[in-house]
Amino acid sequence: MNYLIFYQLGIINRPVQLRRFGTVETGALGLFLQLLFNILIVAGGIYAVFNFILAGYGFLSAGDDPKKIQGAWAKIWQTAIGVMFIAGSFLLAAIFGRIIFGDATSLLQPTLPTL
Numbered sequence: 001m002n003y004l005i006f007y008q009l010g011i012i013n014r015p016v017q018l019r020r021f022g023t024v025e026t027g028a029l030g031l032f033l034q035l036l037f038n039i040l041i042v043a044g045g046i047y048a049v050f051n052f053i054l055a056g057y058g059f060l061s062a063g064d065d066p067k068k069i070q071g072a073w074a075k076i077w078q079t080a081i082g083v084m085f086i087a088g089s090f091l092l093a094a095i096f097g098r099i100i101f102g103d104a105t106s107l108l109q110p111t112l113p114t115l
Helices: 016-021 028-060 066-101
Strands: 003-006 010-013
Touching (some): 028 066
16 A cells, blocks of 8 residues: 555555555555664764774874874774674674574664564
8 A cells, every 4th residue: 555545645655765665554664764774883883994093193192192193092992892783783693683582684674563
């Protein structure tokens, strides 16, 4: 069904951009959540790459100033820890999905059951 009928508003068609997700009955919300998670992970990775580049530049341009070197190393370590959290989130999602739902991909590729 591509439209909803509201008595006061008439026929409301779904936007074309949302048609690739399907309907709620076919798991559209799960696909949307999966897309949202993927975008967040990619954005975190891109942010980490830029942070590594800026920290490396700060380290190379620090010269003999120990405070700048310490700040650059702190930024490198904080970015590395952030990348480990991003990677570890996949592992934890797989472990909890396996324990709770019996399927390791249940939290990584969510599907919401409908009636």
